[in-house]
Amino acid sequence: MNPTALIADDEPLLRERLRGMLQRLWPELTIVAEARNGREAVELFDEHAPQVVFLDVHMPGLNGVEAARSIARRAQVVFVTAYEQYAVTAFEQGAIDYVVKPFDEERLADTVQRLRQRLGTDGAAPAADDRLEAAIEKMSAELRRQSPAQRQAGWLQWIKASVGNSVRLIPVEQVAYLRSDEKYTLVVWEGGEALIRRTIRELADELDPECFVQVHRSVIVNLHQVAQVVRGPNETADVHIKGRSELLPVSRSYVHVFRHM
Structure with a gap:
């Protein structure tokens, strides 16, 4: 071949x-x-x-x-x-x-x-x-x-989401994780959840990589909101978010993020 x-x-x-x-x-x-x-x-x-x-x-x-x-x-x-x-x-x-x-x-x-x-x-x-x-x-x-200037400026600071009949500005530091949901992205933050009409890929390029990391092709997590990482078989893992019960999958391509943590 x-x-x-x-x-x-x-x-x-x-x-x-x-x-x-x-x-x-x-x-x-x-x-x-x-x-x-x-x-x-x-x-x-x-x-x-x-x-x-x-x-x-x-x-x-x-x-x-x-x-x-x-x-x-x-x-x-x-x-x-x-x-x-x-x-x-x-x-x-x-x-x-x-x-x-x-x-x-x-x-x-x-x-x-x-x-x-x-x-x-x-x-x-x-x-x-x-x-x-x-x-x-x-x-x-x-x-x-x-590239300190790029890390300090230019990254996304707020996420605009429709919550009921109002528009909510969510500070990114309060976001626990983001998960792709077909044409939308689910934003989970300290105050609740909301769907926004933006893709994971778009958001990944706008969020500070020092704080937000992609752990799966459909999931981005805020490292400051991670409580625990449990390793699984075949170089996979699950992420536990502080104060929440759900587990977020870490695929093989992204498990290196937590290798030295």
Whole structure:
């Protein structure tokens, strides 16, 4: 079977350029999906299970470094970045590989050669490698240090919801969790529950990732409202919310969120 890959970058032209280069350098490679952000990358990875993932470091919502936490032990990861310092970190820590934007075809050819060698004849996923996790942790710390303004401003502060005949402004710090309900999203907060006409994906990109984390493709929780996390079989878990009886599922792709808690 031909090797498969996923490309994640929030810039359509850059995705197109990378795809074109890969088609020339690695004709056997099949691009099975393209993602616009890290959250979409994780969802598409779970759907298509590609062997190689090209992850842009800077993307809205869940960035490429955070997405790599879910993907790294199940595929070959290549970080894509316009910032040399992240490439240096990835290289020093022994991460799989990196490509610096704007793309250089000669440099990408080296990456392709290394990927071919790693995949071998069976296309096996990489063995667990603590060096890659160390690179992810260091890159994540650098991202947090270098974008304080983005974390302090621009995140959603209020959620507007219709409650009966009135419109309620819900402070996000009071929200316990959000759960997808077909075309709507259920908002559960200290004062009650309400349905809003917004998708989980839209909200995920607007909420501060230091406080709100996606634990399932249909659930976002406020970390400050989590009472307990109980691990289950097959790398899954359940979240207990403070003062509430229901359990919220944590899927395999998001269980890493609670690994160090």
